Amino acid sequence: LMRPLQACRGRGVVVGTVTLCLAAGWALQTPGGVSLVVPQPNINATVAQNILLSVEYSCRGVATIEWKHVSSWGTTNIVEWRSGNYVNISTVYKDRVTTFENGSIQLLNVGMRDAGYYFVTVTEEYGTNAYGTIIVNVYEIIYEDLHFVAVLFAFLAAVSAILICFMWLCNKSLHLFQKKTTHKLTASTTEEIELETLEC
Numbered sequence: 446l447m448r449p450l451q452a453c454r455g456r457g458v459v460v461g462t463v464t465l466c467l468a469a470g471w472a473l474q475t476p477g478g479v480s481l482v483v484p485q486p487n488i489n490a491t492v493a494q495n496i497l498l499s500v501e502y503s504c505r506g507v508a509t510i511e512w513k514h515v516s517s518w519g520t521t522n523i524v525e526w527r528s529g530n531y532v533n534i535s536t537v538y539k540d541r542v543t544t545f546e547n548g549s550i551q552l553l554n555v556g557m558r559d560a561g562y563y564f565v566t567v568t569e570e571y572g573t574n575a576y577g578t579i580i581v582n583v584y585e586i587i588y589e590d591l592h593f594v595a596v597l598f599a600f601l602a603a604v605s606a607i608l609i610c611f612m613w614l615c616n617k618s619l620h621l622f623q624k625k626t627t628h629k630l631t632a633s634t635t636e637e638i639e640l641e642t643l644e645c
Contacts, residue, residue, distance in 0.1 A: 478504065478505065478569070478573055479502060479503070479504035479508060479567050479568075479569045479573050479574065479575045480502065480503050480504070480575060481500060481501070481502045481548070481565070481567050481575035481576070481577050482500065482501045482502075482577075483499075483500050483565075483577040483578070483579060484499055484500075484501070485499055485579070486577075486578065486579055486580065487579070487580045487582075488579060488580070488581045488582070489582045489584070490555050490559075490581060490582070490583050490584070491583070491584050491585070491586050492555065492556055492557065492583060492584070492585055492586055493554055493555070493556075493586070494554075494555055495551060495552065495553045495554065495555070496551070496552050496555055496581065497549060497550075497551050497552075498512070498549060498550050498551070498552065498563055498565075498579050498581075499549045500547065500548045500549050500565055500577055500579075501547050501548065501549075502547065502548045502567045502575060504567070504569045504573075505569070506569045506570040506571050507527060507528055507529070507530075507569070507570045508527070508528050508548075508567050508568065508569050508570070509525065509526070509527045509528075509567070509568045509570075510524075510525070510526055510527075510528070510544075510548045510565065510566070510567050511524070511525040511565070511566045511568070512524050512525075512550055512563060512564070512565050513563070513564045513566075514559070514561055514562070514563055514564075515561055515562045515563075515564065516558065516560060516561030516562070517561070518558060521535065521537060521538075522535050523535055523538050523542060523550070523563075524538065524542050524544060524550060526544055528546065532544055538552075540553075541553045541554060548565065548567060555581075555583050556583065557583050557585070559581060559583055560581055560582055560583040561580075561581060562578055562579075562580055562581075563578065563579040563580075563581060564576065564577070564578055565577045565578075565579075
C-alpha cells in the first residue's frame, strides 16, 4: 500500500508543477502589455534631406500608433494608424510621410521648421500604452555658402587678372611713348646742332 501511495504523491507533484507552469504561461500570454524601443533618439539632418524616425514596438493585441511633433511653433499631429487598418495623415504632412508596420515613419524633404521633438504613442486595444521621443536637429546646408564664397573668389581673381593685364599694357604703352618722345627730342637736338654749325 505504501508504494502506490508514494507513486501517486510523486505524480501529484509533477502534475502540480506542470499545471503551475501552464498557468504562468497562460498568465503571460493574456492580453495586455506593449513594449517600444527607440534605437536612435537623436537625429541630425540637413535641409531637404529625408529622415527615418525609427521605432520598434511589440504587443499581443492590435495597436494604434500616433506621432506628434512639438517645436517652438507649436504641437502638430503628424499621423495616426491602427496596424492592419486605417492610416490618418495630417494635411500638413500629406505628401511627406511614409508609415511602416513596425511603427516607424519616414519624413521627406525636411526643413528648418521640422526641428524639434517627435513623440510616438503606441496604444494597445486593451488600454496599455508605450511612449517614445526622438529629437531632430535640422541644419542649413553649408555647401551653398561655400559655393558662393568659391564663386566670389573666382570672380575677384578674374577681375584682378584683368586689372594686372591692363596695367601691364598701360606700362608698355607708356614705355613706347617715352621712347618715341626721346627719339624725337634727340632728332630735333641733332638738327639744331647741324643748323648751328651751318650758320657758323
